[in-house]
Amino acid sequence: DIQLTQSPSFLSASVGDRVTITCRASQGIRSYLAWYQQKPGKAPKLLIHVASTLQSGVPSRFSGSGSGTEFTLTISSLQPEDFATYHCQQLNSYPLTFGGGTKVEIK
Amino acid sequence: EVQLVESGGGLIQPGGSLRLSCAASGFTVSSDFLNWVRQAPGKGLEWLSILYSDENTYYADSVKGRFTISRDNSKNTLYLQMNSLKVEDTAVYYCARGGSGSGFDNWGQGTPVTVSS
Numbered sequence: 171d172i173q174l175t176q177s178p179s180f181l182s183a184s185v186g187d188r189v190t191i192t193c194r195a196s197q198g199i200r201s202y203l204a205w206y207q208q209k210p211g212k213a214p215k216l217l218i219h220v221a222s223t224l225q226s227g228v229p230s231r232f233s234g235s236g237s238g239t240e241f242t243l244t245i246s247s248l249q250p251e252d253f254a255t256y257h258c259q260q261l262n263s264y265p266l267t268f269g270g271g272t273k274v275e276i277k
Numbered sequence: 278e279v280q281l282v283e284s285g286g287g288l289i290q291p292g293g294s295l296r297l298s299c300a301a302s303g304f305t306v307s308s309d310f311l312n313w314v315r316q317a318p319g320k321g322l323e324w325l326s327i328l329y330s331d332e333n334t335y336y337a338d339s340v341k342g343r344f345t346i347s348r349d350n351s352k353n354t355l356y357l358q359m360n361s362l363k364v365e366d367t368a369v370y371y372c373a374r375g376g377s378g379s380g381f382d383n384w385g386q387g388t389p390v391t392v393s394s
Contacts, residue, residue: 171338202378204379204380204381205380206322206380206381208322213371213373213384213385213386213387214322214371214381214384215384216375216380216381216382218380219379219380219382220378220379225380225382257321257322259322259324259380259381261376261377261378261379261380262378264327264335265324265335265336265337265338266312266324266327266376267324268321268322268323268324269321270321271321271322
């Protein structure tokens with residue numbers, strides 16, 4: 171199975187900060203990586219798929235990059251509504267797997 | 278508008294069975310990839326199973342042989358039959374649309390399952 175390791179697992183930041191979250195795969199997954207945002211008590215929301223394609227309706231301050239085994243999610247200027255947990259997911263091979271999550275909290 | 282609504286969760290004893298339903302609207306379940314994903318309390322997301330339009334299926338090792346994914350095209354509904362339930366199956370269960378390399382673009386609100394004696 172492909173393991174995804176997210177770092178950091180917890181992040182404290184301020185409104186307006188640039189935030190970067192990393193997701194590393196235990197083996198190459200080409201560009202088959204998605205990023206989700208999840209708020210407490212809610213279902214995850216797709217932000218980015220195929221590593222760097224912004225899902226329709228997602229603000230342009232979110233961006234994704236990477237291929238192979240290393241990927242990043244960047245929020246260019248953190249907004250109050252961005253405080254949430256972020257998950258990466260690989261869709262290269264079964265079983266599909268998620269990273270452990272990164273919780274972004276207000277500093 | 279695409280909508281997914283799960284139901285069927287609840288409290289069940291270890292070793293018991295439960296069937297979850299996911300009623301879809303705004304698209305046809307027979308023509309799309311559909312998944313079940315769960316999240317244990319305070320934990321991350323765990324993908325469980327996918328059902329292809331051609332009825333091909335895949336499962337996570339943790340549920341293979343115990344859980345079965347299926348659909349009823351006439352009801353436009355996805356199911357997850359869960360047998361031999363364990364305490365560690367306690368989680369919120371989500372259905373989600375998507376797969377084949379792309380992300381899951383639509384999710385239900387989730388239905389909680391508690392396995393406890």
